[in-house]
Amino acid sequence: MLLSINQLKFDYDNRQKSPLIDIPEWHVKQGEHVFLHGPSGAGKSTLLNLLGGILLPSSGDIVLNGNTLNTMSAKQRDRFRAKNLAYVFQQFNLIPYLSAKDNIELAVFLAKKAGHKTTGLESAVDVLASLNIPDALWTKPAEKLSIGQQQRVAIARAMINQPSLMILDEPTSSLDERNRDSFLQLLLQRLQHTSTTVIFVSHDQRLASFFPQVIALNDINQGGV
Amino acid sequence: MFVQLAAKSLWSRKSSVLLTLLAISVSVFVLLGIEHVRYQTKQSFSQTVSGVDLIVGARTGDINLLLYSVFRLGDATNNIGWNTYQTIANNDSVAWTIPLSLGDSHQGYRVLGTTKDYFTHFHYGQNQSLVFKEGREFTSPFEVVLGSEVAKKLGYDIGSTLVLAHGIAKHSFTIHKDNPFTVVGILQPTGTPVDDTLHVSLAGIEAIHTDWNNGVPAAHSSAHHDVSNVDLTPKSITAFMVGLNSKMATFKLQRAINDYQKEAVMAILPGVTLTKLWSMMRVLEQSLRLVSALVLVAALLGLGAMLLASMRERRSEISIMRCLGASPSFIFSLVLIEALLITFVACIIAVVTLVSLLGLGKDFVLDQFGLMLTMNIFNQQTMVLLTMVLASALLVSVIPAISAYRQALHGSLNQS
Numbered sequence: 001m002l003l004s005i006n007q008l009k010f011d012y013d014n015r016q017k018s019p020l021i022d023i024p025e026w027h028v029k030q031g032e033h034v035f036l037h038g039p040s041g042a043g044k045s046t047l048l049n050l051l052g053g054i055l056l057p058s059s060g061d062i063v064l065n066g067n068t069l070n071t072m073s074a075k076q077r078d079r080f081r082a083k084n085l086a087y088v089f090q091q092f093n094l095i096p097y098l099s100a101k102d103n104i105e106l107a108v109f110l111a112k113k114a115g116h117k118t119t120g121l122e123s124a125v126d127v128l129a130s131l132n133i134p135d136a137l138w139t140k141p142a143e144k145l146s147i148g149q150q151q152r153v154a155i156a157r158a159m160i161n162q163p164s165l166m167i168l169d170e171p172t173s174s175l176d177e178r179n180r181d182s183f184l185q186l187l188l189q190r191l192q193h194t195s196t197t198v199i200f201v202s203h204d205q206r207l208a209s210f211f212p213q214v215i216a217l218n219d220i221n222q223g224g225v
Numbered sequence: 226m227f228v229q230l231a232a233k234s235l236w237s238r239k240s241s242v243l244l245t246l247l248a249i250s251v252s253v254f255v256l257l258g259i260e261h262v263r264y265q266t267k268q269s270f271s272q273t274v275s276g277v278d279l280i281v282g283a284r285t286g287d288i289n290l291l292l293y294s295v296f297r298l299g300d301a302t303n304n305i306g307w308n309t310y311q312t313i314a315n316n317d318s319v320a321w322t323i324p325l326s327l328g329d330s331h332q333g334y335r336v337l338g339t340t341k342d343y344f345t346h347f348h349y350g351q352n353q354s355l356v357f358k359e360g361r362e363f364t365s366p367f368e369v370v371l372g373s374e375v376a377k378k379l380g381y382d383i384g385s386t387l388v389l390a391h392g393i394a395k396h397s398f399t400i401h402k403d404n405p406f407t408v409v410g411i412l413q414p415t416g417t418p419v420d421d422t423l424h425v426s427l428a429g430i431e432a433i434h435t436d437w438n439n440g441v442p443a444a445h446s447s448a449h450h451d452v453s454n455v456d457l458t459p460k461s462i463t464a465f466m467v468g469l470n471s472k473m474a475t476f477k478l479q480r481a482i483n484d485y486q487k488e489a490v491m492a493i494l495p496g497v498t499l500t501k502l503w504s505m506m507r508v509l510e511q512s513l514r515l516v517s518a519l520v521l522v523a524a525l526l527g528l529g530a531m532l533l534a535s536m537r538e539r540r541s542e543i544s545i546m547r548c549l550g551a552s553p554s555f556i557f558s559l560v561l562i563e564a565l566l567i568t569f570v571a572c573i574i575a576v577v578t579l580v581s582l583l584g585l586g587k588d589f590v591l592d593q594f595g596l597m598l599t600m601n602i603f604n605q606q607t608m609v610l611l612t613m614v615l616a617s618a619l620l621v622s623v624i625p626a627i628s629a630y631r632q633a634l635h636g637s638l639n640q641s
């Protein structure tokens with residue numbers, strides 16, 4: 001099991017009676033691709049921050065890859081995130097003044113700093129090429145790329161460290177339908193032969209058809225009432 | 226990668242960074258410039274005379290004796306007798322002496338009556354000897370050796386003739402016009418009062434004052450008289466410099482001179498008196514340092530403010546780094562490195578500008594102010610200053626770095 005959540009409760013002001021997040025149990029197996037949907041304000045971003053170890057549960061456990069996040073020190077959680085997690089958001093995925101290549105190399109640098117031994121086996125340019133990103137764009141500052149191009153670079157960066165868990169938070173919301181479909185096909189095609197677990201969060205239920213497992217946040221989260 | 230990241234981050238905010246860089250460069254330039262000029266002035270000042278163990282003159286204040294004997298400033302309260310000079314010069318512990326006779330001038334430049342020993346034993350700077358640019362020492366009474374500045378400013382060459390004036394006023398009414406001197410030598414620049422001095426023999430000084438009584442020419446004295454049969458041994462001199470066989474004898478001889486019963490004379494240690502004189506200028510020195518330090522503080526506070534103001538626009542950048550596993554301390558260090566980079570580059574700009582300007586302007590400074598500036602600005606003091614500048618930059622950037630740290634610690638992963 002890659003992700004196990006047990007009796008997880010969280011609220012920003014510790015309202016124990018009706019916390020924003022209250023997930024009695026949720027398990028995700030290694031290599032599973034999960035589509036998690038829910039309306040705005042349902043606690044999706046809060047859950048992602050809990051999974052990333054930025055927020056700590058008020059109670060309960062989050063076990064990722066055999067490591068209980070909430071018992072780690074802050075430094076250990078940062079290292080764990082660098083080695084095991086990758087994120088792609090709706091926007092602001094890339095550091096705007098760095099080139100596509102530099103953005104990817106920064107992820108490799110931080111993962112190596114955290115002790116990730118197998119990162120960087122594939123070079124940044126190889127990953128960029130495999131995602132059909134033209135080489136003319138590799139050295140351009142990220143802010144000069146279109147949103148679609150930025151999202152593809154974000155996937156490249158997410159994949160370079162071969163993460164255990166990839167979390168995608170509304171990554172297609174800023175894309176038109178054609179770019180959205182091409183983005184998803186590219187993503188899933190790249191993930192096909194990896195053991196990376198994917199949690200794809202979106203309010204757009206039309207995307208559910210791309211994923212074998214679909215979960216409504218409200219089904220697992222009893223909080224937020 | 227870390228430094229590269231900081232550099233690219235700064236480059237992305239180049240307008241504000243450039244202004245901050247400029248402000249710090251200017252302030253470091255001012256700080257180093259003032260320090261260099263201060264250091265060089267002090268060096269030049271303290272090295273005006275070198276290798277002289279004692280200076281002996283009529284009893285007066287030690288600084289006054291130093292001022293008129295070394296810097297040619299002011300006047301002696303009294304002369305000392307030739308017999309007294311000879312008694313002390315013949316002391317067993319004395320290796321050499323340089324008699325100094327002041328009181329005449331030429332177009333505002335002081336005339337120094339001395340002996341050939343002056344060219345042998347007088348040293349300045351790091352024990353540097355006087356070097357002739359052209360010509361030779363004086364060998365007869367009416368020959369003169371010019372300091373470099375005198376020759377340059379008044380346009381004299383070897384063979385030029387000039388007349389000396391009695392007294393030190395720029396426009397004297399009493400000219401020794403009947404006894405012109407011929408320029409036989411011009412010295413290399415030294416950056417010391419030597420450059421502004423005309424050197425003649427003691428015999429020359431004596432010769433132009435024959436037939437003078439009580440500082441004025443005798444009524445019948447007008448024609449250029451033959452001095453070949455006149456005894457030109459001076460009756461008195463203004464002061465003299467003493468070099469000893471052994472430094473150990475310095476205090477003993479100083480005490481003996483100060484206790485000399487036959488005439489009221491005194492001996493000073495030039496190094497000690499130079500330090501004492503310099504310390505009188507400490508207020509000015511410290512004020513200059515304070516002003517330049519305040520300029521630097523203002524610039525560094527500007528750096529802190531610029532970095533702090535940028536934190537708001539860098540929220541998403543910090544979130545991205547956090548997603549990638551950067552710790553809050555990584556982000557804290559990144560801000561510190563940015564501050565260090567700006568300050569380091571500013572220091573390089575300041576140093577390069579200062580060295581270039583020194584290269585271009587040192588001749589002008591020597592010409593206008595008589596101050597010899599070297600292009601090497603690196604000494605212990607400037608290295609300490611540069612280290613302090615970098616340390617201060619780190620200190621002021623702690624506030625924006627803490628702000629970044631807190632953002633990293635409490636911010637969300639997704640800022641969208």
